[in-house]
Amino acid sequence: MPKATVERLPLYLQCLQAMGDVESTVSSEELANTAGVNSANVRKDLSYLGSHGVRGVGYNRLELCTQLRRALGLIEKWSVVIVGVGNLGSALAKYRGFDASGFNVVGLYDADPAKLGHPVDGHYVKSMDDLELDIKEHDVSMAILTTPAAAAQSVADLLIEAGIRSILNFAPSLLKVPDEINCRQVDLATELQILSYYQAAGRA
Amino acid sequence: MPKATVERLPLYLQCLQAMGDVESTVSSEELANTAGVNSANVRKDLSYLGSHGVRGVGYNRLELCTQLRRALGLIEKWSVVIVGVGNLGSALAKYRGFDASGFNVVGLYDADPAKLGHPVDGHYVKSMDDLELDIKEHDVSMAILTTPAAAAQSVADLLIEAGIRSILNFAPSLLKVPDEINCRQVDLATELQILSYYQAAGRA
DNA sequence: AGCTGTGAACATATTCACAGCC
């Protein structure tokens, strides 16, 4: 499945869910409009999931949601740890959107002893020393990294060593990871800088 | 300038800054390695800024930083408002990375009267009613949207009406905006879902 | 010798346009 397609699947899922229970069937044109995508693109993307549309009618909304969730691996419930309980880390710990889409935050970790034991959204912040055992014990395969940039790489190494296979990195620091580890970088300042570019010259 | 290039410029800037003051000259190969990009790609990207490299030598690091900042419109200091002072909104208000790259958070706004007047990182949360005047008065052209999904579109409309030209949207809701408005969507759950896809089938 | 800048080749992604089916 093309990378570009994979990155749009969550969007489709979101759009379908936002439609509410009113529509039982959806056309590629409708979905394309709400997702801001070309309808042929939608059809091609969905065709990678197998042909579940009906010509002359459209796609069954609920069935399509299920197909999308299956394709994205959201049938299983993933356990996630958050490492770095600063402003962003604790905000993410409290963020309800993760649970809603099949992710379960099972632990928060921080290197700062002053933070240990503090409660954040029902979790007590634990020491980095607990990370490895917890990851293995709870079969955690994803981590959200919200440490300062300077610590990010060494924490990532530690996580990978402990068996983590996917990392969502919010630290403004590019991680070097082995090929078999999935890593996505979300950089807030970068996003603003891109907006700045387009705005600076009126190039909207 | 190609969209793909624009989205890499902030990365180059970050890498150059992370190198510290040790290196005064950088080759496309070095930059490519730290940025995780092909070196020909780096050279092509940088060539859009004009030819500032020296054959046989490389690029002057500080000069290149300046060129990048100029291209990204980071010479001017942009004023930004944050609308929606929930967990994420207040975390972003406290995030130092914005200031560091030329953005200045000038105000926080929330629709919830219970939050009004509360201090967050030196700012007192203001009412939505103050938005329009503040935006005009302080010549604010960028907004960070951290409201619940349900409110996002109407807040966006209000912002645009008030003169905002770029929106960074964290609400999990796709905004309909006029062509001349720059809008970027950052969806945290989406990012995890993409990781989930690659992890689910061991397709790293 | 070493590195940039760039045309040409390749790869990926999007869109068009229409045959095929309900």
Added chain:
DNA sequence: GGCTGTGAATATGTTCACAGCT
């Protein structure tokens, strides 16, 4: 009639490979 699924056409992005400069 209306909508899907998809080959063919186009557009965008990346990489190669090397001429050209210092």
